[in-house]
Amino acid sequence: MARITDTDMVLNFPILIGDIGGTNARFAILIDSYAEPKEFPVVQTADFATIDQAIQTMILDRTSIQPRSAVLAVAGPVDGDEIHLTNCPWVVRPKAMQAELGLQDIVVLNDFEAQALAVVALGDEHMIRIGAGTPEPAASRVVLGPGTGLGVAGLVHARRTWIPVPGEGGHMDMGPRSPRDFEVFPHIERIEGRISGEQLLCGRGLVNIYHAIGKADGTPAPFTTPAEITSAALDGSDKTAVEAVSMFCTCLGRIAGDLALVFMSKGGVYLTGGIAQKIVSLLVKSDFRAAFEDKAPHSALMRDMPVYVITHPMAALLGLAAYSRTPGRFGVETSGRRWRS
Structure with a gap:
């Protein structure tokens, strides 16, 4: 061979x-x-x-x-x-x-190279926009998706060719910012002393946030799976679940904005994966977009960058097929x- x-x-x-x-x-x-x-x-x-x-x-x-x-x-x-x-x-x-x-x-x-390739292969009918902004056709793009882990990839255009840029961006550090964050983050489970994006922004990360809020407030947090937490947040039946998903959306907006700055993603930022698809209605109403744009001194630049949720359940396969x-x-x-x- x-x-x-x-x-x-x-x-x-x-x-x-x-x-x-x-x-x-x-x-x-x-x-x-x-x-x-x-x-x-x-x-x-x-x-x-x-x-x-x-x-x-x-x-x-x-x-x-x-x-x-x-x-x-x-x-x-x-x-x-x-x-x-x-x-x-x-x-x-x-x-x-x-x-x-x-x-x-x-x-x-x-796997996120495939998701990046899918961005080129998919049409607008398979995307939901969050906020404003108009994509520049040949500008760089970012794909990130909370799932079993937090996947990240870039997509850049050069010499009439789309070039996917794989990486392990889901393991970037993430720290507290708001007063509420400082109450909750001490209870977030760490890996070798640090909190990465993936400790918050994936299935187990959502559970991590949920239990940390319960510990911070001294209130029951009985759910043990992402599906239970997202369902309770969607129907409003559990206050801790509602806050956990809200914090999840805000943190996702922060890290999406950071990656957009790294790649200067005037072609758009694309959220993929089952979690984003399931909570898209909450993402639209949450502080996701505000957190995404809150990047002084470049907030005006961020306001012009579009963000989409990819809704096609087999997006990566379409990207692989195109390649x-x-x-x-x-x-x-x-x-x-x-x-x-």
Whole structure:
């Protein structure tokens, strides 16, 4: 097996595409460059010991189509021949996958590179705007999404090519700012003494905020899952849940604004993932946009940057499909991330 570094080399159809997160994995097969992706049921990562077993059982055993290539987006840094997911015990081993699953060509990307690619592939009908601002067509963009973790990626345009910029921006430090923050943050669970964005802005982060508010106020906080907290916030049945989601939205606005400044995202900031989609009505009414714009001395600049919630449930797959059809349209670096038999 040899690694291929030629980013312009096309992929051979059929192509298996996969968006593999910490909790869920979504797969589809592209028959050719004109066909719509053939989607398969969402896979719960906890149901299978390995990704190879999941693909064999849930995809290959359910179709007569034998993919020749695969483009996989994984929730974790892509480095070497064994790729460990950040919030899942699965390990992607492309060489073993070629032998076991009959794949000739495998490209492995970061999951939020796929989300960044989706920003170009999706139409306005799959987005809800929060606040004002008009996107500049070829300007930089940022994608971030609270899910099992907090994913972040940039998207820049150069030489008529869209270039996704992966990273681990979800692990940036986040500290208290308002008087209420200073009451609640001492009760936030830390990792090695620090509070990162991901300690607040993901599923377990929402639970973290909820329990911290309960401890700060000395009141019951009985819920243990993000779904319970968001449901109680949406129907207003639990005051602590309402405040937890409100604080979540404000913190999300703060970190989204920070990232927008880093990338000068005049092309827009895009929120993705199940949590953002579920609480979009609360996001619109919350202090998210005020926190996003509160970046003195650049508040006027921030007011002109649009923010969207991506509503398509399979957005990353559409991004992977767009790349798989026309890889030359995107400046995706495949050196050390592509394997061909």
